[in-house]
Amino acid sequence: MFVISVAAELSGLHPQTLRTYDRLGLVAPGRTGGGGRRYSLRDIELLRTVARLTAEGLGLEGVKRVIELENQVLALQEKVAELQAEIAQSKLPQNLPARVSGNQVVIWRQRRR
DSSP states (O other), X not given: OBOHHHHHHHHTOOHXXXXXXXXXXSOOOEEOTTXXXXXXXXXXXXXXXXXXXXXXTOOHHHHHHHHHHHHHHHHHHHHHHHHHHHHHHSSSOTTOOEEEETTEEEEOOOOOO
């Protein structure tokens, strides 16, 4: 965990910029009992990402949306991996047709006539 001055130095941003990003919800550092900000390595990487995206011309609202979408993609990738592991552990043949419905994967077998 890093204090704001160290986080600013590591990210290449001004401490006031870090405060602004916190206020806008782009980065949510931990807090001490007295309310001081404490930045993790993940926060530092996120600050670097914000700096890169803004340097490429994205506005802060655009950066916030990109970060939200990246987080959604990661969550969905984790869910897919979880579902694939669940299917792999099941005793069902792997070539069954399937359909995704909400949070469920529906697998069906063709009826024999």
